[in-house]
Amino acid sequence: MVGGGQGAYIGNIHRIAARQDGAWQLVAGAFDVDPARGHAFAAREGLDPARSYDNYKAMIEGELSREDRIDAVAICTPNFTHFAISKAFLEAGFDVICEKPLTATLEDAVALEKLVRDSGRFMGVTYTYSGYPMVHEARHMVATGQLGEIRTVQVEYPLEWMATAIEAEGNAQAAWRTDPKKNGRGGSIGDIGTHAYHLAGFVSGLKLESLTADLATFVQGRALDDNAHVMLRYQGGARGLLWSSQVALGSSNGVRLRVFGDKASLSWFQEQPNELVHARLGGRTETIKRGADDLSEGAKARTRTPPGHPEGYLEAFSNLYAGFAEAIYAKREKREPSAIGRDIPTAYDGLKGVAFVDAVVDSASASNPSWLKPIVV
Ligand code: NAD
Numbered sequence: 001m002v003g004g005g006q007g008a009y010i011g012n013i014h015r016i017a018a019r020q021d022g023a024w025q026l027v028a029g030a031f032d033v034d035p036a037r038g039h040a041f042a043a044r045e046g047l048d049p050a051r052s053y054d055n056y057k058a059m060i061e062g063e064l065s066r067e068d069r070i071d072a073v074a075i076c077t078p079n080f081t082h083f084a085i086s087k088a089f090l091e092a093g094f095d096v097i098c099e100k101p102l103t104a105t106l107e108d109a110v111a112l113e114k115l116v117r118d119s120g121r122f123m124g125v126t127y128t129y130s131g132y133p134m135v136h137e138a139r140h141m142v143a144t145g146q147l148g149e150i151r152t153v154q155v156e157y158p159l160e161w162m163a164t165a166i167e168a169e170g171n172a173q174a175a176w177r178t179d180p181k182k183n184g185r186g187g188s189i190g191d192i193g194t195h196a197y198h199l200a201g202f203v204s205g206l207k208l209e210s211l212t213a214d215l216a217t218f219v220q221g222r223a224l225d226d227n228a229h230v231m232l233r234y235q236g237g238a239r240g241l242l243w244s245s246q247v248a249l250g251s252s253n254g255v256r257l258r259v260f261g262d263k264a265s266l267s268w269f270q271e272q273p274n275e276l277v278h279a280r281l282g283g284r285t286e287t288i289k290r291g292a293d294d295l296s297e298g299a300k301a302r303t304r305t306p307p308g309h310p311e312g313y314l315e316a317f318s319n320l321y322a323g324f325a326e327a328i329y330a331k332r333e334k335r336e337p338s339a340i341g342r343d344i345p346t347a348y349d350g351l352k353g354v355a356f357v358d359a360v361v362d363s364a365s366a367s368n369p370s371w372l373k374p375i376v377v
Contacts, residue, residue, distance in 0.1 A: 001014065001028075001029040001031060001073065001074045001075075001076060002029065002031075002056045002059065002073060002074070002075050002076065002077055002085055003030075003031065003032070003033075003075065003076040003077030003078075004029075004031055004074070004076035004077075005031035005032035005037055005038050005041040006031075006032065006040070006041045006044075007172065008031075008076065009173055010099060010126075011074075011076040013313075013314070014074050014097075014126070014321075016314055016317070016318075017314060017318040017320065017321050018074070018318075018321045020315070020318035020321070021318060021321070021325075023321065023322060024321060024325060026045065026047070027047065027048070027051055027068075027070060028047065028048075028051035028052070028053070028059060028062075028063060028070050029045075029047065029052060029053070029059070030052075030053040030054065030055050030056045030058065033077075035053075035054040035055065038052065038053075038054070039052045050062075051063075056085050056088060056089070057088065059073075060088055060089060060092045060094075063094075064092060064093075070094065071095060071328065072094060072096060072097060072324070072328065073085075073089045073095075073096055073097070074098075075096065075097065075099060076099055078176045078177075078182050078183070079099075079101055079104045079176075079183050079184050079190070080104040080182045080183070080184070082098055082099065082101075082102060082103050082104070082108075082112075083103040083104070083105075083108035083109075083112055086098050086112055086123070090112075090115055090119050090121050091115070091119070093119075093121070094121070095121050095122040095123070095328055096116075096122070096123045096124070097124045097125075097126065097324055098123060098125055098126070098347075098350065099125075099126055100125055100126060100127055100194055100195070100198075100350060100353060101184060101186075101190050101191075101350070101354050101357065102125055102347065102350030102351060102353060102354050103184070103350075104181075104182070104183065105184065105354075106354050106358040108354075109350065109351045109355070110351065110375075112347065112351075113347045113350070113351040116346075116347040117347075122327055122328050122331055123346060123347040123350075124320065124323070124324040124327070124344060124345060125345045125346060125347060125349055125350035125353075126317070126320055126345070127194075127195060127198040127199070127202075127320075127345040127349060127353075128195065128313070128316060128317055128320070129198070129199045129255055130198065130199065130202050130320070130344070130345050131302065131315075131316035131317055131318070131319035131320040131323075132268075132270075132273050132302070132316040132319070133290050133295070133298075133299040133300075133302040133303045133319070134268055134273060134274060134275065134276045134290050134299065135203060135257075135268060136296065136298035136301075136302055136343065137276055137288065137290075137295050137296055137298070137299040138257070138259070138266050138268055138276055139202060139203045139205070139298070139343065140296035140298055140299065141266060141276075141278070141296075142204055142205055142259060142261070142266070143205055145263075146263070146264060146278075147261030147262075147263055147264045147266060148261040148262040148263030148264065149238075149261055149262045150204050150205075150206060150238045150259060150260070150261050151238055151239070151260050151261060151262060152238060152239050152240065152259075152260045153200045153203075153204050153206065153232070153234070153238065153239075153241075153257070153259050153260075154240070154241050154256075154258040154259075154260075155196045155197075155200040155240065155241075155242050155243075155255075155256070155257045156196060156243040156244070156245075156254070156255070156256050157192040157193065157195055157196040157243070157244045157245075157253075157254075157255050158243065158244070158245045158248030158254050159188075159245065159246050159251055159252065159253060159254075160246075160247065160249045160250060160251050160252065161246065161252075162174055162177075162178075162188075162226055162246035162247060163218075163219070163246070163247040163248075163249055164219065165219050165220070165221060167222070168221075177191055177224075178223055178224055179223065180223055180224055183224060184354075184357065185224075185357060185358065185361045186224065186225065186228075186357035186358075186360060186361050187217070187222070187224025187225040187226055187228075187246070188224075188225050188226050188227055188228050188244045188245055188246045189213075189215065189225060189228040189230070189244055189357055189360050189361070190224075190357045191244075191246070192244045192246070193244035193356075193357065193360070194353040194354075194356065194357060195255065196243075196244055196255065197242060197352075197356045198345065198349060198352075198353060199255065199257055200240060200242065200257060201352070202343075202345075203257060203266075203268075204238070204240075204259050206236070206238050206240075207234060207235045207377045208232060208233070208234055208235070208356070208373070208374060208377040209233045209234055209235045209373065210371040210372055210373045211231065211232050211356075211359055211360060211363060211371065211372060211373075211374070212230070212231050212370060212371045212372070213228060213229065213231075213360040213363040213364040214228070214229045214230075214364055214369075215227070215360070215361070215364040216228070218247045226246040227245045227246070227248075228242070228243070228244045228245070228360065228364075229241070229242070229243055230243075230360055230363075233371065235377075253270060253271075254269070254270065254271060255269070255270040256268070256269045256270070257269075262281075263280065264278060264279060264280045264281060265278075265279045266278055267279075270313075273290075273311070273312055273313075273316070274289060274290040274291075274307070274310060274311060274312075275288065275289055275290070276288040289307045289308075290303055290307060290311065291303055291305070291306050291307030291308070291309075292307060297339045298339050298342070298343055300339070301338070301339035302315075302316075302322075302340065319340065320344065320345070322340050323337075323340050323341050323342075324341075324344065325341075326338055326340050327341040327344060329341075348376075352377065355374035355375045355376045355377075356374050358374065358375075359372045359373065359374040359375075
């Protein structure tokens with residue numbers, strides 16, 4: 001692992017998630033931008049001190065010199081570092097799991113995605129919400145025509161944690177997220193809007209035609225947007241509306257997706273992630289529960305416990321790790337991955353996310369509201 005040391009947020013989620021199914025073991029790392037803190041963290045994790053490195057370059061050199069070298073690296077650092085670290089590991093021949101957004105600039109995302117293709121390495125990108133079984137069930141229901149022709153997609157990711165200027169009060173996570181050089185051009189839209197955009201496309205199967213965006217910064221002095229509204233026109237005529245907000249009081253990771261077709265609609269809400277609400281034309285509504293016998297292969301492959309026992313965020317993240325492991329084994333063994341290793345987020349999804357943010361910021365910066373097409377959809 002690179003990053004994710006003491007006091008960091010997502011690194012610990014990666015470690016919990018990776019360990020859950022026994023497919024991954026944490027054996028080496030450069031855990032902190034401060035080497036001493038990184039080593040102290042590695043010692044607490046019980047790592048071999050020889051495999052706790054000062055920085056990612058030393059880690060690559062050290063691991064390449066070992067017979068029992070790492071299989072893959074998880075990159076859990078702020079956005080602006082993803083490109084250089086991923087590139088170095090890919091070029092050294094390692095598979096990579098990288099946090100979203102893939103990179104801080106579109107130019108870097110394009111180059112990185114090309115490098116993944118040219119190198120033949122695997123690169124997974126942790127779009128968390130595509131790890132949920134009921135999100136896979138929703139995708140399956142759309143793909144098998146159970147909603148009919150898709151007309152509209154409503155997706156939102158509201159948060160309240162940056163509703164005040166916490167970046168000025170020593171909050172490490174908020175500090176780099178509000179610095180355009182470290183975060184990238186999109187504030188809330190890059191941080192959480194990318195999750196919403198991925199989720200909407202993943203479930204609906206729709207590809208974007210164009211978008212028009214309105215970005216706002218409500219907290220005084222903040223350099224990036226903390227609220228975004230984006231109207232989406234999908235290829236084929238469907239419409240979408242995406243809202244991301246870091247200033248939505250009362251909301252805590254309330255990711256919500258609703259997809260409306262001409263036969264039925266679906267609704268999924270991350271605070272009740274074990275349920276999918278399916279409403280058919282004419283008023284019949286059913287709640288589909290995780291673990292039901294007749295769910296799709298993709299949903300079943302991501303389910304660990306019987307219905308009624310709650311599964312959630314950590315299990316969804318574990319599903320990504322289980323999927324990445326299966327995809328890597330399948331690639332090595334030159335076979336098709338089983339269900340858990342299919343429909344997983346990869347470098348191309350990461351590139352699409354960065355292209356989306358870039359188009360959103362360009363659209364919102366234009367003097368007249370404009371409809372723009374991201375460079376990849
Ligand atoms: P954080 O500030 O809590 O942690 C960053 C960590 O990276 C720290 O330990 C820091 O010391 C380390 N670091 C920074 N530069 C480094 C370098 N060059 N080498 C080694 N370590 C370095 O950040 P966070 O909130 O955990 O976010 C990290 C990444 O995860 C971001 O890209 C963010 O967008 C993403 N994230 C994703 C999700 C998700 O749901 N998938 C959720 C939160 C964050």
